[in-house]
Amino acid sequence: MVIVAACGKKNEASSSPSASQAAAPASESAKPSDSAQPSESAKPADKKVVLGFAQVGAESGWRTANTKSIQESAASAGFDLKFSDAQQKQENQIKAIRSYIQQKVDVIAFSPVVESGWDTVLKEAKDAGIPVILTDRAVDSKDTSLYKTFIGSDFVEEGRKAGQWLVDQEKDATKDINIVELQGTTGSAPANDRMAGFKEVIASNPHLKIIASQTGDFTRAKGKEVMQAFLKAHKDIDVLYAHNDDMALGAIQAIEAAGLKPGVDIKIISVDGVHDGMQAASEGKINFIVECNPLLGPQLMEAVNNVLAGKEIPQRIVTKEGTFTSDQAKEALPSRQY
Ligand code: GYE
Numbered sequence: 321m322v323i324v325a326a327c328g329k330k331n332e333a334s335s336s337p338s339a340s341q342a343a344a345p346a347s348e349s350a351k352p353s354d355s356a357q358p359s360e361s362a363k364p365a366d367k368k369v370v371l372g373f374a375q376v377g378a379e380s381g382w383r384t385a386n387t388k389s390i391q392e393s394a395a396s397a398g399f400d401l402k403f404s405d406a407q408q409k410q411e412n413q414i415k416a417i418r419s420y421i422q423q424k425v426d427v428i429a430f431s432p433v434v435e436s437g438w439d440t441v442l443k444e445a446k447d448a449g450i451p452v453i454l455t456d457r458a459v460d461s462k463d464t465s466l467y468k469t470f471i472g473s474d475f476v477e478e479g480r481k482a483g484q485w486l487v488d489q490e491k492d493a494t495k496d497i498n499i500v501e502l503q504g505t506t507g508s509a510p511a512n513d514r515m516a517g518f519k520e521v522i523a524s525n526p527h528l529k530i531i532a533s534q535t536g537d538f539t540r541a542k543g544k545e546v547m548q549a550f551l552k553a554h555k556d557i558d559v560l561y562a563h564n565d566d567m568a569l570g571a572i573q574a575i576e577a578a579g580l581k582p583g584v585d586i587k588i589i590s591v592d593g594v595h596d597g598m599q600a601a602s603e604g605k606i607n608f609i610v611e612c613n614p615l616l617g618p619q620l621m622e623a624v625n626n627v628l629a630g631k632e633i634p635q636r637i638v639t640k641e642g643t644f645t646s647d648q649a650k651e652a653l654p655s656r657q658y
Pocket of ligand 1: 379380381382383456457510538563564565566591592612
């Protein structure tokens with residue numbers, strides 16, 4: 321069940337970031353414009369590597385930890401980081417990427433908010449000779465030469481782990497178990513894949529029934545709002561499967577407000593393992609968390625260096641992660657970094 325870290329090495333980010341985010345102009349960088357693979361020799365030794373990073377937003381605890389990891393690791397690597405927050409909007413991310421192309425950054429990295437609709441802008445980066453690295457979320461582009469690698473979790477596997485816990489819990493069920501699902505951002509890789517992996521595994525037990533699914537956009541506020549609607553519409557909810565901790569935390573508020581006990585009256589499964597989620601799990605309010613590691617910064621900086629050095633890197637770098645029951649969450653909580 322353990323996912324293998326295909327790229328092996330995982331450096332720790334420095335705990336004392338000193339990066340100035342004030343990016344030096346990179347316009348005079350002597351990068352070849354006719355090649356998608358700039359080499360180290362194309363760059364004067366005294367010039368800082370300029371990395372443009374287009375983040376999804378600040379929608380969750382996971383994202384906050386991810387942003388911090390990227391900023392700290394870029395500082396430790398001595399990179400000049402240009403960082404933008406797209407507020408969960410694809411058009412903003414596309415704008416940010418186009419501006420990085422215009423500024424002639426050395427490498428562009430981004431976490432695509434949704435899977436589709438990237439071919440044009442990725443082609444523009446390729447034509448400008450700027451390598452692109454995907455982190456966290458995937459794109460559905462058929463042409464995989466449009467990016468160097470995709471560093472992140474296996475979201476289908478995460479959905480399977482969530483489903484497997486429920487299948488094991490309910491193996492002796494003699495009546496239907498009613499599940500409601502709080503989905504992540506519509507069209508995003510984690511929402512698509514966490515749903516697919518979960519469904520695939522629970523199909524083995526016909527008593528496990530998803531009676532309602534709706535997006536909560538990975539936020540607490542929407543998780544609460546949608547759970548309120550679920551509770552109004554269905555009096556017989558046994559299980560909540562939330563695609564992330566934040567939505568589960570919002571839903572917990574709605575469940576408590578309805579006079580029910582989260583984790584007891586309604587069993588809760590979520591994904592991420594951020595601090596507040598682990599806290600709720602250690603209190604028995606979330607029954608099972610599938611870990612999704614946001615600390616992708618060190619792997620990203622290593623990949624940037626390798627790409628700029630002209631080294632071959634794997635097309636897919638999978639993050640290593642586990643799962644937590646309530647008891648395991650209680651034990652792990654004090655040593656968690658996020
Ligand atoms: O699970 C969620 C965040 O893409 C893995 O995005 C990420 C997801 C994460 O908003 O909390």
